[in-house]
Amino acid sequence: MTDAWQPAPWLQTRLKVAEQAAAELADEHFGADVWLVGALAENLAHQQSDVDLFVVTPDDRGPAPELRSRLTCGIRIDVRAVTKTTVHDWRTLLEAFTVSRDDIEMFRTVRARLSNLTLLRTARPLARASDQAEILAPEQRATYQRWALADRCEAAASLTEDLLGLAQAGLYPHADLVWDQLARVVAQAETVAAGAPLLGEKWLPSLLSSRDDAARFTPVPALPEPRWVSAAAHSPFFASVQARLANALLSLWPADVEPEPLDEAGLGSFGWLPQRYSDGWFLRRGDARVPLSTSRMRAWRDAAARRART
Template sequence: MTAAPWLDTRLKVAEHAAAVLADEYAGADVWLVGALAEGLAHQHSDVDLLLITPEAVPGPGSSLIHGTRVDVRAVSERTVHDWRTLLDAFTVTRDGIETFRTVRAQLSDLTLLRTARPLVTAPAHAEILVPEQRATYQRWALADRCEAAASLAEDLLGLSQSGLYPHADLVWDQLARVVAQTETVAAGAPLLGEKWLPSLLSRDHAEPFRPVPALPEPRWLSAAAHSPFFASVQARLADALLVLWPTNAEPEPVDEAGLGGFGWLPQRYSDGWFLRRGDARVPLTDGSIRAWQKSAARRARS
């Protein structure tokens, strides 16, 4: 948590704005949401508030309070109920991804719930999410970031095979941030904007900020045949997933040849583990994902 003076200033502005909204909208709750609710702010940060009303109402929009912009999003109690319903269970399967598509489209809304902090609220609403819903949010957010990583890996495969190495370098830098996001989500942080990664990465450490870990220097010319530099991505994603889906299964050999090669990345749905590269998906057992992760970690150290 940052102790900067602009954080305290914005929290006071949020409390003032919430009191005004509570007077104007009878029966409404007002929640502080976003990075500020997580104790993250800079000198020009806006204050984001969620106004929850019994029925849908036109939103009050934005205003300036003591020089600080306050953005208010108005939603109905029914809308918040629908958001919560998506956090009741992690239900995506390899053959049924419709709910996952819905969740990914609304992940920013679910992040509002995950970060929400009551400012004007009834006692019954004091706990925005119960622990089980927070855990489900983590799983949806981590699955989302693994999907993003898989999409970037597919781009890297195509760009490197086409000789578009400067383009691949840009995607490689983007992948480094996505991998870091998987690690912060696995550690319990909400999925906030990339600019907050140095703060989120440092929450379990003594230093105030940690740079986003750089990925190894890529060797695009040999990527298809020999890509130990990609193993660090594979191992770190597997480590993040195993935080939320731990297993004590004995490692089992992975029979399919080439699954440790360039582009293959792990994912975990409610019906188990699989490796993905592009449109190809190979199911794994708990034991085989452990063996695959250990192999990736060895290659990353070599």
């Protein structure tokens, strides 16, 4: 039996400092809630980590004040004030996952606000003046997952488009750099699908660890060494990206249907990636889009998984 996980001393120190700073801010701003946000709110910190706090002010107090960072016990406290109306507007974006292939304006809005939504997703109340029972309802947390995963799939598609062009042009050192970026985006997609917020890349090893308090995250091996000379025509190694993104998406949109035979006609080749919008599944490669039923998406995923094992 393993020992129960114990937080590192620098994590414990920062959590105590956060509580102290939150109490001071609550006294300074009557009627405001104070939240711990970001990686520290997810029990992630290193020995130089700052503490990030939100001061949520009542609307009848006017615009949110400009607050300065402060030092407490030698630790930097970054403070940001927002009004309750602003928080309400962010919550509204998490009411439903609404993006279609013909209308992605809402998706653009959410992607522009995703860093704020991530802070909202991580928020932990430290000082509370209101009677808000919970910061996000379970349904809103689930919607956040879908927005964040869709965002990572869009990022993967953009990187893959660069990867395809670089490989075709013979710019292999450039492609190596983009491949490394793609590996991290795929890992982020998997952690989001497993329930984690979309935190900075530096926290991926923690989110992918097998530590007792993070058992829901499965360690993911590095992507295999690419072979760029043959990449544009045939690249089984890219199938690992295809299968892993498809698995992440299917974990949030599960369906008990049998895979339907699919004539891939090149849809499994280098560059094709899956995506799921509110109006269904599709594959994309650059500007090309191919809608698929759920059963055919499962068949495409199964084929990618087989290629990845070769």
